[in-house]
Amino acid sequence: MKQNFTVRQGALDGVEAFLSVAQHRSFRRAAAELGVTPSAISQTIRVLEARVGAALFVRTTRSVGLTEAGEQFLSRARPAFEELVSASEIARELGQRPAGLLRLSVPISVVPTVLEPLISSFCRAYPEVEVEIVASAELVDIAAGGFDAGVRLGQFIAADMVAVRLTPPFRFEVVGSPDYLSRQNRPERIDDLRDHSCLRMRRSNGSIAPWPFVDGDKTVEAVVAGPLIAHDYPTLLGAAIRGVGLAQLPGPLTAAPIADGRLQALLTPFAVTAPGVFLYHSGRHQVLPKLRAFIEHVKYRSE
CATH class of the missing domain: 3.40.190.290 (D-Maltodextrin-Binding Protein; domain 2)
Structure with missing residues (x-):
């Protein structure tokens, strides 16, 4: 079977335009709200209707109304779109300030000797971050396990990880x-x-x-x-x-x-x-503020 090497155009394309037109019952007012031309809104709605396979609006020279298909589409699309907007706002907040759940995979032995002093001071400094410590002897794949970072002896950290020293050798x-x-x-x-x-x-x-x-x-x-x-x-x-x-x-x-x-x-x-104990994570481009704050806290405490 031949593979498709292109990404399918998103099912959400045109939904924001549809919701704006449905709210205002006007292509012109929807265009003003979204900062585009009325013709661009019309073209977007035509493409959406073609993809859906049904007319969503009844258009006359004086008014715009919803078809039955449009009413059904609106009833399901509006709450779903609002959830997506809310999800984007939450993700944006987590990308801008230290907040949320910071999950760390650590060996049991480092908790009392290395982590407890760091965690107590970090929690006081960043009250919007919740720290979850999963203590295990297993060498965990932090990406597959849903962890932000791990703590291990230096000799057990993969070469493609970014490591931050927690203890001297x-x-x-x-x-x-x-x-x-x-x-x-x-x-x-x-x-x-x-x-x-x-x-x-x-x-x-x-x-x-x-x-x-x-x-x-x-x-x-x-x-x-x-x-x-x-x-x-x-x-x-x-x-x-x-x-x-x-x-x-x-x-x-x-x-x-x-x-x-x-x-x-x-x-x-x-x-x-031994080379010492290190905090490690998967890369600089995937560091959210909560982990960046923890890394800076580690560096500050080790100075």
């Missing part, structure tokens, strides 16, 4: 609780992890993530084993604090429990550095 720390380390020897080398209970992360694709390290100028991935597999870092963090085993976690999550003594950092000479 940080290390992935292997940590253990004092209780756990009182029962086990501290690991000094990567190979020592074979003798330890290691808490692991299952990726969104179903695989269990190995633990990455740097050994000199080499990148090493250690396949570890242990009693717990989770789908998010906060669960692993809680289990590590309770002494279930060792965990490899992002530095922003481990900073507070290391500082207060609930966890101890291990194998630090071999820790890998």
